Amino acid sequence: xxxxxxxxxxxxxxxxxATIYDKPLIYLDNGATTQKPQSVIDAISxxxxxxxxxxxxxxxxxxxxxxDAFEASRKKLQVFLNSLHDHEIIFTRGTTESINLVAAxxxxxFVNAGDEIIISALEHHSNMVPWQxxxxxxxxxLKIIPITDAGELDMDAFRLLLNDRVKLVAVAYISNSLGxxxxxxxxxxxxxxxxxxxxxDAAQAVQHVPIDVQELDVDFxxxxxxxxxxxxxxxxxxxxxxxxxKMPPYQGGGEMIKRxxxxxxxxxxxxxxxxxxxxxxxxxxxxxxAVDYLNDIGLANIYTYEHELLEYATNALLDxxxxxxxxxxxxxxxxxxxxxxxxxxxxxxxxLDKLGIAVRTGHHCTEPLMDRLCIPGTVRASLALYxxxxxxxxxxxxxxxxxSMLLA
Amino acid sequence: xxxxxxxxxxxxxxxxxDDWMAKYEYxxxxxxxxxxxxxxxxxxxxxxxxxxxKVWLHADFANGVxxxxxxxxxxxxxxxxxxxxxxxSGHSPEEISEAQLYFxxxxxxxxxxxxxxxNGLLSMVKQMKLYALALKSRI
Numbered sequence: 001x002x003x004x005x006x007x008x009x010x011x012x013x014x015x016x017x018a019t020i021y022d023k024p025l026i027y028l029d030n031g032a033t034t035q036k037p038q039s040v041i042d043a044i045s046x047x048x049x050x051x052x053x054x055x056x057x058x059x060x061x062x063x064x065x066x067x068d069a070f071e072a073s074r075k076k077l078q079v080f081l082n083s084l085h086d087h088e089i090i091f092t093r094g095t096t097e098s099i100n101l102v103a104a105x106x107x108x109x110f111v112n113a114g115d116e117i118i119i120s121a122l123e124h125h126s127n128m129v130p131w132q133x134x135x136x137x138x139x140x141x142l143k144i145i146p147i148t149d150a151g152e153l154d155m156d157a158f159r160l161l162l163n164d165r166v167k168l169v170a171v172a173y174i175s176n177s178l179g180x181x182x183x184x185x186x187x188x189x190x191x192x193x194x195x196x197x198x199x200x201d202a203a204q205a206v207q208h209v210p211i212d213v214q215e216l217d218v219d220f221x222x223x224x225x226x227x228x229x230x231x232x233x234x235x236x237x238x239x240x241x242x243x244x245x246k247m248p249p250y251q252g253g254g255e256m257i258k259r260x261x262x263x264x265x266x267x268x269x270x271x272x273x274x275x276x277x278x279x280x281x282x283x284x285x286x287x288x289x290a291v292d293y294l295n296d297i298g299l300a301n302i303y304t305y306e307h308e309l310l311e312y313a314t315n316a317l318l319d320x321x322x323x324x325x326x327x328x329x330x331x332x333x334x335x336x337x338x339x340x341x342x343x344x345x346x347x348x349x350x351x352l353d354k355l356g357i358a359v360r361t362g363h364h365c366t367e368p369l370m371d372r373l374c375i376p377g378t379v380r381a382s383l384a385l386y387x388x389x390x391x392x393x394x395x396x397x398x399x400x401x402x403x404s405m406l407l408a
Numbered sequence: 409x410x411x412x413x414x415x416x417x418x419x420x421x422x423x424x425x426d427d428w429m430a431k432y433e434y435x436x437x438x439x440x441x442x443x444x445x446x447x448x449x450x451x452x453x454x455x456x457x458x459x460x461x462k463v464w465l466h467a468d469f470a471n472g473v474x475x476x477x478x479x480x481x482x483x484x485x486x487x488x489x490x491x492x493x494x495x496x497s498g499h500s501p502e503e504i505s506e507a508q509l510y511f512x513x514x515x516x517x518x519x520x521x522x523x524x525x526x527n528g529l530l531s532m533v534k535q536m537k538l539y540a541l542a543l544k545s546r547i
Contacts, residue, residue, distance in 0.1 A: 344461050376462075406483060
């Protein structure tokens with residue numbers, strides 16, 4: 001970790017200096033949302049102080065400048081993901097909306113009664129419920145890739161699920177509950193063998209691993225701004241042009257039209273076809289500041305730093321008697337889920353909170369996964385690029401204190 | 409003792425705790441002493457929504473007063489239920505349905521628990537009052 005200036009990085013995040021109940025904040029709920037660097041906070045203020053105007057329609061100066069900044073952000077995201085075209089980048093409210101868009105529009109164009117959609121047993125409800133709704137509407141069937149006890153996808157079972165009736169495979173790149181990094185390259189290759197497109201829920205990946213959509217050859221990729229140090233309420237859907245062009249619009253309204261008469265409306269081109277209404281202009285423009293921040297540090301460096309920290313944390317936690325890890329996949333990223341003896345995760349969360357340590361407790365919006373593992377939930381510590389060894393040491397002390405209070 | 413006398417006693421008890429740990433150790437202890445619900449009532453109908461953890465609550469009406477029994481899968485939640493039962497159990501449906509529970513604020517539980525957890529606490533109280541109201545209308 002020699003070249004990674006953690007103190008300089010931490011200084012970029014004003015909230016990390018906060019105290020909670022007179023104790024320094026230890027923020028380990030990054031899987032839920034990350035904190036924002038000063039550059040993103042400044043960008044938000046700058047936008048409203050100097051640039052605020054509606055995009056894509058005004059002929060006046062401010063509107064032109066806002067539009068330029070808005071479209072520059074799209075280009076930045078294109079470079080960030082290395083997509084072939086900038087119109088393959090659709091701005092949404094977040095991962096959930098991105099996935100719902102594909103379920104609604106790809107579903108309408110390509111999924112029929114009797115068809116099948118494949119998801120996995122470790123999906124977030126956001127990558128499960130939209131497909132359930134689609135299948136119920138259309139009379140299609142949802143198939144589930146089972147997982148092993150370690151929390152890895154059963155790839156043999158996945159191979160057996162593939163057939164010509166399958167119209168889409170939708171899986172998480174990285175599990176939000178367990179931290180498992182799924183073998184997405186293999187999944188995509190296998191699915192493409194049957195001409196089945198693949199959607200990756202990258203909500204827990206885009207801030208932790210470098211992503212190149214062309215190299216992955218992924219068909220759809222969804223993620224949220226607020227989990228990658230950007231603003232809340234902005235997200236991205238990447239989709240290959242060949243699919244997006246064949247999909248009908250998501251919502252009707254302004255911006256998405258080419259010509260409207262009472263008899264017939266013709267739709268705008270990509271990406272505007274999928275961006276009805278005034279978009280989250282502030283969110284789009286300031287997401288660009290978050291991308292700059294990630295690029296400055298470099299995702300390869302972030303990955304290396306976080307990976308070493310995860311190993312340190314895993315070993316430190318395993319030294320605590322009565323603690324067991326939930327999710328022990330070989331390939332993991334930035335998430336540690338655990339339980340202490342028979343103690344309910346809620347109890348651990350309450351005590352850790354009193355110590356100024358923010359973790360997540362519960363089912364993490366993956367109820368079927370918790371059912372599969374026969375547990376009510378877990379305590380989840382999720383790391384970020386600003387998490388330190390000291391944070392982990394404080395967590396370990398906190399868990400020991402919680403254990404001594406709750407196990408007695 | 410009236411409901412308010414019990415509340416005032418609890419406020420006095422909690423004033424002795426000089427740090428959060430002692431307070432939570434007391435709550436955990438209360439959880440262990442909770443009058444446990446009979447297993448036959450530990451099912452869906454008696455489950456309270458709103459808590460991250462599960463709470464089962466049963467009301468028994470005899471000799472003009474309601475006695476509550478409960479359980480939870482989380483010990484701190486169990487302790488919080490225990491507090492409510494300490495205050496409300498053994499009183500008439502009328503007293504329970506009209507009780508103003510000011511002690512929660514005063515012992516610093518509401519402000520120290522996050523909204524979702526507090527919602528759990530509040531839905532617990534709401535359920536106890538609903539039982540009382542239902543029984544009151546039956547009398």
